[in-house]
Amino acid sequence: MEVPRLAARDLACRRGDRVLFADLSLALDSGETCHVTGANGTGKSSLIRILAGLLRPFEGKVRRTGSIGLIDERLALDEHMPLGRALAFWHALDGGADGAKGVETMQLGDLLDVPVRYLSTGQRKRASLARLVASRSRIWLLDEPLNGLDADARGALEALIAQHCGDGGIALVASHQPVSLPQAQVLHLPDYAA
Numbered sequence: 001m002e003v004p005r006l007a008a009r010d011l012a013c014r015r016g017d018r019v020l021f022a023d024l025s026l027a028l029d030s031g032e033t034c035h036v037t038g039a040n041g042t043g044k045s046s047l048i049r050i051l052a053g054l055l056r057p058f059e060g061k062v063r064r065t066g067s068i069g070l071i072d073e074r075l076a077l078d079e080h081m082p083l084g085r086a087l088a089f090w091h092a093l094d095g096g097a098d099g100a101k102g103v104e105t106m107q108l109g110d111l112l113d114v115p116v117r118y119l120s121t122g123q124r125k126r127a128s129l130a131r132l133v134a135s136r137s138r139i140w141l142l143d144e145p146l147n148g149l150d151a152d153a154r155g156a157l158e159a160l161i162a163q164h165c166g167d168g169g170i171a172l173v174a175s176h177q178p179v180s181l182p183q184a185q186v187l188h189l190p191d192y193a194a
């Protein structure tokens with residue numbers, strides 16, 4: 001299996017006419033995690049989008065080895081389909097996805113017939129995490145993954161991240177909430193507006 005690596009050098013991010021952060025570097029090797037912290041609006045989501053290749057940095061470079069799995073507030077599941085079919089759509093695209101593992105880990109077995117639009121906030125988050133687990137992505141970029149999760153699901157997610165990194169994966173988590181991560185670097189984004 002490919003050994004993942006995620007590195008960023010001298011990143012700067014500009015949104016509108018504001019530079020949110022500059023001179024930001026990080027390096028994550030197989031098995032490592034990073035907790036990104038910072039006040040509202042300091043650029044945590046923007047950093048994740050840059051690392052995922054969805055947003056061009058104002059300055060600097062990102063190097064990625066390994067497939068990316070991104071979780072943010074967007075669910076990316078068809079609201080009109082039952083959950084099982086909506087997940088199956090992605091599993092077919094992901095190729096080699098382990099759909100059963102995702103459903104079992106996030107305890108969604110009883111909800112597979114429920115249309116996605118009827119799912120609660122926490123159930124929707126668990127559904128997006130199930131997709132992530134199934135995708136077998138090596139680099140997890142998780143933007144506020146704990147939002148909406150109850151204590152059991154939070155514990156399950158932390159265990160999942162530990163297992164992912166134990167298997168050689170990488171996880172970068174942006175969260176306001178304390179999160180238990182193995183071997184975690186902490187990257188705090190300063191609030192230039194303060």
Ligand SMILES: Nc1ncnc2c1ncn2[C@@H]1O[C@H](COP(=O)(O)OP(=O)(O)OP(=O)(O)O)[C@@H](O)[C@H]1O
Pocket residue numbers: 015016020038039040041042043044045046047
């Ligand atoms: N497309 C855009 N154009 C201009 N400004 C933007 C754009 N997208 C985001 N911003 C601004 O960039 C700043 C950083 O946003 P971002 O979502 O990265 O912050 P964050 O640290 O994740 O915030 P939060 O903790 O509230 O989720 C905010 O002030 C936001 O309004």
